[in-house]
Amino acid sequence: MSFDFDAPIDRHGTWSLRWERLAGRDIIPLWVADTDFRAPEAVIDALRRRVEHGIFGYTVAPGELREAIAARALRLYGWRIQPEWIVFLPGVVPGLHMAVRELSAPDEHVLLPEPIYQHFRRAVERAPRAYDAVALVLREGRWLLDEEQLVARLRSNSRLLLLCNPQNPGATVYTRVELERIASIAEHHDLVICSDEIHADLVLDPAASHVPIASLAREISRRCVTLMSPNKSFNLPGVGCAWAVIEDDHLRRRFSTELHATVHDPSLLGYVAALAAYRDGTPWLAAQIDYLRGNRDRVVAMVAATRGMTMARMQATYLAWIDVSRLALRDPDSHFLAHGVALSPGAQFGAPGFVRLNIGTQRRILEEALQRMARAASAAG
Ligand SMILES: Cc1ncc(COP(=O)(O)O)c(C=O)c1O
Numbered sequence: 001m002s003f004d005f006d007a008p009i010d011r012h013g014t015w016s017l018r019w020e021r022l023a024g025r026d027i028i029p030l031w032v033a034d035t036d037f038r039a040p041e042a043v044i045d046a047l048r049r050r051v052e053h054g055i056f057g058y059t060v061a062p063g064e065l066r067e068a069i070a071a072r073a074l075r076l077y078g079w080r081i082q083p084e085w086i087v088f089l090p091g092v093v094p095g096l097h098m099a100v101r102e103l104s105a106p107d108e109h110v111l112l113p114e115p116i117y118q119h120f121r122r123a124v125e126r127a128p129r130a131y132d133a134v135a136l137v138l139r140e141g142r143w144l145l146d147e148e149q150l151v152a153r154l155r156s157n158s159r160l161l162l163l164c165n166p167q168n169p170g171a172t173v174y175t176r177v178e179l180e181r182i183a184s185i186a187e188h189h190d191l192v193i194c195s196d197e198i199h200a201d202l203v204l205d206p207a208a209s210h211v212p213i214a215s216l217a218r219e220i221s222r223r224c225v226t227l228m229s230p231n232k233s234f235n236l237p238g239v240g241c242a243w244a245v246i247e248d249d250h251l252r253r254r255f256s257t258e259l260h261a262t263v264h265d266p267s268l269l270g271y272v273a274a275l276a277a278y279r280d281g282t283p284w285l286a287a288q289i290d291y292l293r294g295n296r297d298r299v300v301a302m303v304a305a306t307r308g309m310t311m312a313r314m315q316a317t318y319l320a321w322i323d324v325s326r327l328a329l330r331d332p333d334s335h336f337l338a339h340g341v342a343l344s345p346g347a348q349f350g351a352p353g354f355v356r357l358n359i360g361t362q363r364r365i366l367e368e369a370l371q372r373m374a375r376a377a378s379a380a381g
Helices: 041-053 063-077 092-103 118-126 147-153 176-188 249-262 268-280 282-305 332-338 363-378
Strands: 086-089 109-114 130-139 142-145 158-164 192-196 224-228 242-245 319-323 354-358
Touching: 041 268, 063 086, 063 242, 063 268, 086 092, 086 249, 092 118, 092 158, 092 192, 092 224, 092 242, 092 249, 109 118, 118 130, 118 158, 130 147, 142 176, 147 176, 158 176, 176 192, 282 319, 282 363, 332 354, 332 363
Parallel strands: 109 130, 109 158, 158 192, 192 224
Antiparallel strands: 086 242, 130 142, 224 242, 319 354
C-alpha cells in the first residue's frame, strides 16, 4: 500500500487553528501540534458511512473500541488491560485537569517535569495545587527526568507525579530502565503517576520503543493513570477521542465521578474515527513514521549546519525542540516569525531559549521553512 504524504493540501478556510491565525501573511505556520496529513482512508470512510446514517444522538462508549484498545495494548506493549479500566475523554487535556483535581487533595503537592506541554502546568495552577518543577537534564543527547532532583523536590505531602512519555517538548522516549527508576521513586513515596502517552505511536528512533509506565508491573499499574489517544498519531484532534487507563477501582472512581458530572463524552465521530484508526490504520501509521523520519533528518541537518542552534536526539513526536539560546535573541519566536516561520515559543513550555518546530507537514513546506530559519539565524547578529 502506498501513501502520499507529499500531496499538497490547502487548509486555508477550513478553520484550522494553525493556518487560520496567520492567514494572508507570508508565514509558514509550524506551531500548534496537528499535522497537514489527511487521516487514513479507512478513517475517512468510516466517518463518511456514519455521517450518511444521519443520526448524531447521545452515544455510549462502544464496547468494540474498548476491546480494540485492550488488544492493541497487549500486541504493542505486552500490556494486559481490562476494557473496563478505560475511561473515555474528549481529549487528553481534560484528563490532565481531572487527574490533578481528583487524584490530589487541595493541600497536597504535585511534581512536574519541565519543560513540558503547557497544559500540564495549567492543570496544576488552575486546580490549584502547590507544585515543584523538576528540570529535565540533557544526558547523552536525550532530555531526561533527573531522579536525584526528583527526590530532592519531594515534600511530605507530595501526592502526584506528572509524566509525559514520549516527552513534549524534548522528544525523549524513556527506556524501561529509566521508567523503572521513576516508578520505584513513586512507589517508595506513595505517589500516584499520571502519564500522558499521547505521542506513544510516534516513535521515530528505530532503537527505541514505547513502554507505558503502567505496564511495568501490577504494583505500578495500581498507582497509574495513563492518558492515551489517536489524536496526534492519526491527526484527529478536531474530532477528538481520548481515554485514561486506570486499573485501580478507587482511583478510577475518583477520576470518573467528577469527569462524568462536568465533562462531555467524546463525540460520536471521535469514537468512529478512533476505532477505524486502530482497526485499519496501522499501514498508514507506519508510512507516516517513515515520512516523519525523513523530515526529522532534514531538521537535524539544518540545525547541524546553522551556527547558534542545537537539538537533542529527536526520538519521537513530530515536534523538534531546538535550542537557540546561543543566538542571544530577546524574543526568539518573534525573530523567526519576522523571517516567515511561526514556531511555538520555548517560554510556553518553560524554556525561553528554545523554539519548537512542528515537522508534521509536506516536505516541500518544511524545506522552505528550514531555509527561512537558517536565514533568521544568520540575521541574528
Ligand atoms: C503531551 C500532550 N498532551 C496532550 C495534548 C493535547 O491532547 P488533546 O488534543 O487530546 O487534548 C498534546 C497536544 O499537543 C500533547 O502534546
